[in-house]
Amino acid sequence: MNYRIAAIPGDGIGVDVSVEARKVLDRAAELNGFGLEWTEFDWSCERYTSTGTMMPADGVEQLAAFDGIFLGAVGFPGVPDHVSLWGLLIPLRRAFAQYVNLRPVRLLPGTTSALAGRSADELEMVIVRENSEGEYSQLGGRHNAGRPDEFVLQESVFTRVGVERIIRYAFDLARTRTGRVCSATKSNGLIHSMPFWDEVFAEIAAEYPDVHSEQCHVDALAARMVQQPDRLDVVVASNLFGDILSDLAAAVTGGLGMAPSGNINPPGEFPSMFEAVHGSAPDIAGQGIANPVAQVLAGAMMLDHLGETAAANAVRAAVERVLAEGRVATPDLGGKSTTAELGTAIADAL
Amino acid sequence: MNYRIAAIPGDGIGVDVSVEARKVLDRAAELNGFGLEWTEFDWSCERYTSTGTMMPADGVEQLAAFDGIFLGAVGFPGVPDHVSLWGLLIPLRRAFAQYVNLRPVRLLPGTTSALAGRSADELEMVIVRENSEGEYSQLGGRHNAGRPDEFVLQESVFTRVGVERIIRYAFDLARTRTGRVCSATKSNGLIHSMPFWDEVFAEIAAEYPDVHSEQCHVDALAARMVQQPDRLDVVVASNLFGDILSDLAAAVTGGLGMAPSGNINPPGEFPSMFEAVHGSAPDIAGQGIANPVAQVLAGAMMLDHLGETAAANAVRAAVERVLAEGRVATPDLGGKSTTAELGTAIADAL
Numbered sequence A, B: 001m002n003y004r005i006a007a008i009p010g011d012g013i014g015v016d017v018s019v020e021a022r023k024v025l026d027r028a029a030e031l032n033g034f035g036l037e038w039t040e041f042d043w044s045c046e047r048y049t050s051t052g053t054m055m056p057a058d059g060v061e062q063l064a065a066f067d068g069i070f071l072g073a074v075g076f077p078g079v080p081d082h083v084s085l086w087g088l089l090i091p092l093r094r095a096f097a098q099y100v101n102l103r104p105v106r107l108l109p110g111t112t113s114a115l116a117g118r119s120a121d122e123l124e125m126v127i128v129r130e131n132s133e134g135e136y137s138q139l140g141g142r143h144n145a146g147r148p149d150e151f152v153l154q155e156s157v158f159t160r161v162g163v164e165r166i167i168r169y170a171f172d173l174a175r176t177r178t179g180r181v182c183s184a185t186k187s188n189g190l191i192h193s194m195p196f197w198d199e200v201f202a203e204i205a206a207e208y209p210d211v212h213s214e215q216c217h218v219d220a221l222a223a224r225m226v227q228q229p230d231r232l233d234v235v236v237a238s239n240l241f242g243d244i245l246s247d248l249a250a251a252v253t254g255g256l257g258m259a260p261s262g263n264i265n266p267p268g269e270f271p272s273m274f275e276a277v278h279g280s281a282p283d284i285a286g287q288g289i290a291n292p293v294a295q296v297l298a299g300a301m302m303l304d305h306l307g308e309t310a311a312a313n314a315v316r317a318a319v320e321r322v323l324a325e326g327r328v329a330t331p332d333l334g335g336k337s338t339t340a341e342l343g344t345a346i347a348d349a350l
Ligand SMILES: CC(C)[C@H](C(=O)O)[C@@H](O)C(=O)O
Pocket: A188, A189, A219, B085, B089, B243, B277
């Protein structure tokens, strides 16, 4: 079996960590009797600077036939974020109906939590983030630009289809885990979108009487991730809330350097896309000090998605073994190793 | 000097903690030679249940002549939050142009942080939350209700006036503190509102060359509050971001039981309103176990606002002394004392 993978290393440390993650994934493939056939795309802020676009006009079509997309991080000083992200990451998420952004976090062996007195088994959860609509919308604009009475409108869009499918995904996932779902809401402040979200959540919850469901305002939920993270397992959230809560969940477990992310098209009509939760971190780019673990774990999620569960598990086990030993660790993990040394160590641990 | 204060104990533990906070404030007034003349209003979910409205139609006029408003918490099961909050709390914030929601947090003596290895001097910051517009707007609605193609729009509104004044307030405040301001943004996801916010932030920052300014995406900022809280002092944020970040800031310091909040009308044309950050917690209401410290500290903020700085400082010192001793502590603080015992201990410590 040969899988065709589109690699978009992107910008900054996205490039650094992608190289190492591919090294690990290639080794896992070799050992598990399948092949990964990589095609690399230079879509990035660098490309934008020289050509004026983040990707070619037919970018989406070029990717459509791949079995998976492996994305580094995107973003670079000088290119406004709303240009770089809305010219690549966000259009891909939408064109390929990757309406689930799956962000599992847990405290890995050999790493410590920022929280006091929490053990690994208390710190394991998954954020199921809506990834196609919600607060991230192109609708809106500016009125009276440049005048004292200037104002801006920004529209959020929540469709029944969009809300139902993400919540149903969360309940299905909960059945394979602890059987608990918590929905992030803010119906006391956002009086149109969130009461609707809550209504759909209640409808779907009724279809899953075996799953324990609850809802929590996003402000209280953020506090709870710090004060009682052990009481959370599957957290389902809108695009913006999921964005915030998943960074926070990463921070209370092993940090951003450890958190992978899958942009999933559940029906499999289109390719899914895998990336680290962290950004391109231009300040440390190219220095060989970025932690490649998040990108490697994103690769493991990609292998899961391709059905290569044994290889995916092997990659995760290799990561855990190397971290537990602590011999090879990048600066954020308290060590002095380079990105390449950690990548190699994980590949060798396979 | 006699100050006229409107007391709205509200619902649940709002009532429990307000009684104790008033006990402390009355004692502080007595000792500092001024008077607090309280007028109580029963505006609450209970009132809604019997009369159909949270407050009377002329509620705003009734409060307009007071020197301050002292609010417990609002909210009760059976009354939807968007009814209870938009029928009382939010209209008051807006009618009285309380456009600043000031939320200072710090780790108090005798309490411990949820974060590992952080000392009190690393955990002190203030969230300056926009309190009159932004994501909390009445604009929006539902299309195709009940049909499969149903969708909801929710509008956010950012005005130049609104954004300028909150950011300017944050910079002025920073001058009286460490001289550092961090702005919460999300211009990479929300491409209308947040680029505008950033633009205004940059303009105002240029007026304050002596203040160190930076901006941070709200997702990364949430992570930073957990991983590097010591690098934050004044954080300025939109209504929703400020809501989330202030609960989080409370959680990483002493918890929600400790966090006060002032809804401030800076020009002083209208009364300002002081409340705890926590909610009405119906599950523990009336049991006498709620921690009154947040409400007491909200009272100290009110005294500050009235210009009674000596009394305000005395209240804070009394709180610190009682907490440091640890003899009288409510269950959330690891003790067995009642709300009233803690209230009395603080009043006596004055
Ligand atoms: C109750 C709710 C509407 C309110 C808010 O979000 O403003 C509360 O969470 C707060 O922080 O004061």
